[in-house]
Amino acid sequence: MSSPEPQASSTLAIYLRLLTYVRPYIGLFLLSIVGFLIFASTQPMLAYILKYFVDGLSNPEASLFPANDYLPDLPLLQAVPLLIVLIAVWQGVGSYLGNFFLARVSLGLVHDLRVVLFNKLLVLPNRYFDNHSSGHLISRITFNVTMVTGAATDAIKVVIREGMTVVFLFASLLWMNWKLTLVMVAILPLIGLMVSSASKKFRKQSKQIQVAMGDVTHVASETIQGYRVVRSFGGENYEQARFQSASQSNTDKQLRMVKTGAVYTPTLQLVTYSALALVMFLVLFLRGDSSAGDLVAYITMAGLLPKPIRQLSEVSSTIQKGVAGAESIFEQLDEPSEVDHGSVELERVSGRLEVRNLSFQYPDTEQPVLHDISFVAEPGQMVALVGRSGSGKSTLASLVPRFYHHEQGQILLDGVDVEEYSLRNLRRHIALVTQQVTLFNDTVANNIAYGDLAGAPLAEVQLASAAAYADEFIVKMPQAYQTLVGENGVLLSGGQRQRLAIARALLKNAPVLILDEATSALDTESEQHIQAALDKVMQGRTTLVIAHRLSTIEKADLILVMDQGRIVERGSHAELLAQNGYYSRLHSRQFADADEEVAVEINA
Known part of the structure; x- marks a missing residue:
């Protein structure tokens, strides 16, 4: 099953549409952003503490606020350990707020998407089901929505937390020495070009993985539903080969995406560390009148940059998976529902x-x-x-x-x-009884009194069953009308299933x-x-x-x-x-x- 190539320009539009489902949780979402901002702000703080630590080594009598009429004269010997603990507590608060409340948002988002996707299935026209296999439709509700989870949780967390970490670190570096910092800024266009190129590959490969996963679900679903035919006609080897082929195709596509990431990440890391190496050379070469503490703090902050930049670059694959999953979900949601322009509603017709x-x-x-x-x-x-x-x-x-x-x-x-x-x-x-009887994994009574008929008195269900000559075998079942019939009535004979379907139609009294x-x-x-x-x-x-x-x-x-x-x-x-x-x-x-x-x- 092939899919049209996605347009890269639509990535942002799809992602923004996905984020519209966050609106009901906007308060929790903003709270999580505040948490990640708190977390990100602690990164340069911890690095800057090293300045006071090194200054304290060279001058044990130094204080945190020397010659100040408003703040206490706190020796570095006491101030540095105390500040580290306070920063750790502050970072923990931010981490909790960000992770917990974003998780609540993401789980609610995934639940909402699954519900709206399933509800859409209930109003799609027959021709849609004629043209799409049940395996691919089920895969959208399970696998594709799971990929969207990554884009809505891990991706947002990394983008906000690591992105703000980079912003805070860069701001601190610019404040400490803007000339050296511009050397690192020069590599940003190169990083952007690499991220853009990799994103296109991740998006394309994610689409292929979705389709391959749908094929796996489709083959498994068909084999499970038709297991009697498989066994009676000796189709075990054929189905084994078919499933292995579908699963291997999915594995190959997953590996291809892993390979892309395995090449992309170290390449980006090499570029980042090359820029860092140049900065360190310039620091040593042009140290000027900066103190040892200043230099250590600057180098430490610069050394903290590659990790969040790498994580930001790696999140591209997660976002592209989510966008690819969201794209297939929105394709289904955008399908026109059954044509229903009618307005006539009659209580009863002749x-x-x-x-x-x-x-x-x-x-x-x-x-x-x-x-x-x-x-x-x-x-x-x-x-x-x-x-x-x-x-x-x-x-x-x-x-x-x-x-x-x-x-x-x-x-x-x-x-x-x-x-x-x-x-x-x-x-x-209209009451309809077809050759292909559909029963649900529920009780006999609930299968007869289904849908609009749910809640019908048991006496009426029994009368309909008796009229359909189903009562004679129902009363012999272990729990009579409360007996589970199995998936699609697998525990019943063909004739028994047909009589239950007729009883359902009789109870409707259309x-x-x-x-x-x-x-x-x-x-x-x-x-x-x-x-x-x-x-x-x-x-x-x-x-x-x-x-x-x-x-x-x-x-x-x-x-x-x-x-x-x-x-x-x-x-x-x-x-x-x-x-x-x-x-x-x-x-x-x-x-x-x-x-x-x-x-x-x-x-x-």
């Missing part, structure tokens, strides 16, 4: 469904999936869609609750275009019911039970049924036969058989296959 001249093609494709579809389903009627795979049945069913946005034709619910309903209100009127191969995972006996239950619950509800087994839709008020996105036949079961066309051939073929299966079972 369920009259009309489709007029509907045509549809998926975004970024050229081949239309539906061509000029028109039909009417009156309240309480059952309309069945049949046809071979790829004929457009499921696509048509997906357009009713607006999982995809159509531009040609109309879908009317109670005479109102579905585009005019608010999304939440529209979907409240005027429109869409059954997309809803009985496909059921055995014959369960299907008969479900069919009897559906016959009962479909009374008074408009039902759109997509069925592979024609025996389940013989009682449909209207059967639409689809082929290549068009309705090729329509009518009741008896009318379509009488036409002796597509439906009749499909019916004959299916029942011939059923007779063969029965004969095989009898002979066996």
Whole structure:
């Protein structure tokens, strides 16, 4: 999975946008900055103490404030140790304030980003999930946000603490001897050029690492979800090789970034220490009338500069990782949400469904999936869609609750275009049961009473379960309705999961019911039970049924036969058989296959 090359000029904009999430914590953030300022101010203080220490060695009788009418005459013998302790306490206060409160800010920031990123996932259109693997989406919430943590914590801490340390040290050096200090200032453009060059490399490599980490998550996620297929088809070696390749790619990219930093840091350190060496030469050569204490203090301050400068240069990689992570996060946050311009909200609809001249093609494709579809389903009627795979049945069913946005034709619910309903209100009127059942790692009761249904009385949950013939196996489970079903209902059979999904739809009690191969995972006996239950619950509800087994839709008020996105036949079961066309051939073929299966079972 490739990503477009980022524009270096956008780094500052992305970082500033990331920092806007600090606004709720601005008080704590400013407090942490004060702490780091306190910490940074102690660095030149400690270095300057050496001046008094050396002066005290040469003159034991010297005092801290000689010949002063306002301040006490404090001998250096007492003053130097006392000042060192006071400075250490002051530095400790600054360190605590900076580290603790910045940590609170950063953890809050990461939490907020994760929440807003996850909430955005809930409103993105279906096509976004069609085009992005779940592994890469999960990687953004976990790995990418973790990289942002570095930019929001370690980077800010280093930039403020070490940056102010450099400022304070330079200010002290300028005050002590501005001519010598200008020699060190001369190397700053060279350092800036090196940092800029390395930052571009770090940014590019961070993007590659993100993608590679997404590939690792993707492969692992697919293998875990499809472990039954992997084992039954002997795919262990293939998946091992696939995961090893993804992990090795990630490792290689990580090493490449480490190599960049390993070359960059000592190079920068060489430049910095070269400047320091020149300054020391000039100090020894042009010592003038400066005291030994002054010279020692100056050299010590100059010697303290390389470390914070090196740390500032190394923070570039952390910032670029965070910016790269933030960029991918903001890409997702900037994705347009589901189109929801509708304002109509009805408490209850009768369920009259009309489709007029509907045509549809998926975004970024050229081949239309539906061509000029028109039909009417009156309240309480059952309309069945049949046809071979790829004929457009499921696509048509997906357009009713607006999982995809159509531009040609109309879908009317109670005479109102579905585009005019608010999304939440529209979907409240529709219950959907698909072939791919989704269950959550929760109790049976919570899986049936899910979402808007949460909090429904247990008695109502039991009634829906009984109508879906799910109650008979639920009561036999260890904790009945409080039994955990495992991830995606892994502890249940396919038929049991399907019946729970049907019970969920029945509990919703929506005027429109869409059954997309809803009985496909059921055995014959369960299907008969479900069919009897559906016959009962479909009374008074408009039902759109997509069925592979024609025996389940013989009682449909209207059967639409689809082929290549068009309705090729329509009518009741008896009318379509009488036409002796597509439906009749499909019916004959299916029942011939059923007779063969029965004969095989009898002979066996």
